[in-house]
Amino acid sequence: MVLNFNQRSPFTFLMCLICTVSLGYGANVNVILEPTATSPSKLPPLSPMEETDPDPVETTQAVFTLDYPRIQIPFEITLWVLLASFAKIGFHVYHKITVWVPESCLLISIGLIVGGIMHSLHEKPPAVLTSNVFFLYMLPPIVLDSGYFMPTRPLFENFGTVLWFAVVGTLWNSIGIGISLFAICQIEAFGVQDITLQENLLFASIISAVEPVAVLTVFEDISIHEQLYIVVFGECLFNDAVTVVLYNLFNHVAALEVVEAGEVFLDIGRFFVVGLGGMIFGVLFGFVAAFTTRFTGKVREIEPLIIFLYSYLAYLIAELLAISSIMAIVICALTMKYYVEENVSQRSCTTIRHVIKMFGSVSETLIFFFLGVVTITTEHQWNWGYILFTLLFALLWRGLGILVLTQIINPFRTIPFNFKDQFCLAYGGLRGAVSFALAFTLPDSIGCKKLFITGTIVIIIFTVFIQGITLRPLLKLINVRKTNRNQETINSEIHKRLMEHTVAGIEDLCGQWSHYYWKDKFMKFNNRIIRKILIRDNRPESSIVALYKKLELQNAMEILDQMPGDISAAPSLISLHKERKNASKSRKKLLSSDVTNMHELLSKNMYKIRQRTVSYTNKHSLPNDITAREILMRRHTSLRRSLRAGSFHGTNASKMSHNYFSLPMGRSLNTGFPPGRLVHTGDGDTESEIDYPSIRRPRRVSSKAAMPLRPLNTLKEVASSVDTVDEQNEEQRGYRRSHLGSNVSRSGHLTSHLHHGSSRNYSEGDHDFEEQQSRLSPHAWVQEPQDNSDVQHPLMRRPHWLPQTPHDK
């Protein structure tokens, strides 16, 4: 964004002041900044350093010089971004504001305030978002952000509806508003007869781009049902593309003096070429990007770059060929995301996500902020009639469009939209950053550019403030269908898959097809061919497995969180969440100041992962558990291995299964270990430093009280060595295998010890149990403890794991 301050300004000074003061720098910074506030080109610099310079002649070498013009542009850009970021930080300090007032409102308000200050200082509006800057630098991050974080699976399940609303809906709005405004223009009382039909259509296409951020945040908070969410998200995304195409088209038409019929048809044809061309380019670049990341295994540091380069390249080339660049970048992001995230390392994946979020967010923040500033400082051309009617028509046509379009699409939907959903869709049509930027970058040849800008600003402010703020209470009031997105249990995942397969099967059976049929076909094709080409380490993975891994990791993390409890006593990781209560009970017994201290330390060092995964990403924030997962993933392998190794080996089958289902662990721990025995034996731990999972080596069970001491050490060390864990995983694997034997022998001793109590009461019920066991596939039970190849378990073999596979969404 080029904020081209041609005059040195008090405003710059003000901004510097704001920034420096908030940064808490000292007065010395201000001293340096002072000269920038005045005009360095006219006045001699006032810096004390230079005043001491006796001879300010240019030819001699100055001790201290200021070359402000040289750094001016990047400097000012940085300050603007910084200011916008401070604003963002500010909102979230007091969290309740952002719950009730959308962030875009706040940004505009801040912009209004800044604009007000500038206006009172008779400062010119910071010129200008030029068309080029907007289209080449500000728009790509915004759309890349939406494209990359689009939940793929629901999108394709509702693809028809999304496209229907995005394409036909936008056309409907543009043409409807355009023509009705043109009709209004014919009324003499308003005095705007000079606006032609083409210009009206252009204006209408600008204000029919809806903006999702505020709406999606609200939808997410009240966890609205998936169909509505994805339709709004997808509509906003693709509607940007349609709007930009329409905008260029009408821009082109508006420049013509006479419009011929043939021209119009040509333009309609172009519309499709532009859209489809963008899609094709997107897919192409997406695949190439994915293919490239196949080979980046050795150069992890440039992995994220590949993604950005290809996306941007897709955008630029589409722009070059005058096809829809938004379509290209969005489709490119959608296509490559799935494959790329499997290829790149976990760290690169996180980087990619963060950077995309960051750029998108900054871009949008700046536009909103700028909107606020411009609203105050620019000259407006106010025409009550035209602007009020614009507002009216914008709302009216949106509402009508949704009503009519849902009536048409409903018969084709499995779950039709009811009246409440339609209301949400219509009311959620806020206008936003893209509309404003489009209006602002209108060419000057348009006669009533100022009126259009004013109209657009009015509509944006009206929709963002009034609709944005009232949306949440209204949705709560009308009580739309909600979905329970927190149900991320293995069972529900299994059953979702089961239902999917059943439905697909039944459809095959009655000889119909629908999206399940095509989905099946695509998945087959995907698994057989595409994945083989694009993915380095091709292991097809079902979403059940992904979820299973995730839950397992969560459990593992919780165990680590409850370090003072009885981790290593657990028979297996998966049964541990049952044990949590027991664990906390026993922790109470162990309470001492030491333990609590250690626990506090631990929980500070440890990432919390109790929050469930957010299945949709908020547009302005990443899923918050990514960091936690990252750590988790690295520990996952070794942690789980040691747990299993420690608990499974050496126990006999019947005990195993018994423990497993009846979970006697808590009891045996409470009863079987009198506090007196829980004394740290003080054996020196000579294991290697990197071998942090050794804390779960079963021998520790006997010295449970000592647990907090040990884990602390290892954890500290883990925190520092986190970066290298990826690499270490490989070594550890070998290392671990060599130590497996010793683990087994120790654990054998321990587990038998552990089950001592329980197996004794248990002997009476032995008969019963044998029966039960025989019902429960006895051979399976027997196999499990013998399974020394646990280490080679497919779940454990992968060093990194994708937090969000597309399935998972």
Added chain:
Amino acid sequence: MQFACACSARQMLYECNRNHRKIEQQTRRLGYWWRITVVMGSFQSLPDDHQYQTLSKNTGFSLEQIAILHNRFKQLSQNEETLRRDDLKTIQDLESNPIRSQIIEAFFDSRNFQNDGVGSVEEIGFEEFLTVMSYFRAPPQHITEEQREKIRRSKLRFLFNMHDTDNDGTITLEEYRHVVEELLSRSGALGRETAKGIADAAMLEVASISVGPMAPDDFYEGITFEHFLKILNGVEIETNMHIRFLNMDATVLCK
């Protein structure tokens, strides 16, 4: 869609279908559009017999849908009155379905026929076929909460029966494992081990959700239907267990 009497044309088509199955399979892709044209041209008849009316009342399908499904039924059963397992096993598209056997079995499970029967049968008539299909009907748009709950229950019951192969009213660990294994059987590299682990974890989850913390010596023997309802409480059955039954005959389009 309009319906005019062209019974004989349809009959011919099916004769053709049956006799030239082999040829058709080869020329399926090529003959595709031709056949669409044929079907579009041969309008279907409104059934004049009362049988369809009663079926429609019992299952909730519209008459056109029943006519289409009846065609399909006849096509699958080679124009016989009853359908056998082998007939269903020949469906090509079903072959790639990991839970194919469960789906087929569900059609021969008399618990799904809504007449309080138990056990599986060897062959089913059209009525049973339709009854099983009716589990996947979308509910009418305006229904009370009670009705919705009832529909939900029946859909879940269907799923439950798919799990519970031995009719004892509980899903045992073994049964559950079997299903999970089948589900994962197509994902290649993942072995039975994983499936087992997942089933175990899932089972344990059910236990913790439905029974709560268990005493040391408790044994969780299996998922009852009540527990099953409980664990799938948050899952949207409405979106997942629906098929939009077509009013237009598409049988020839995708066999």
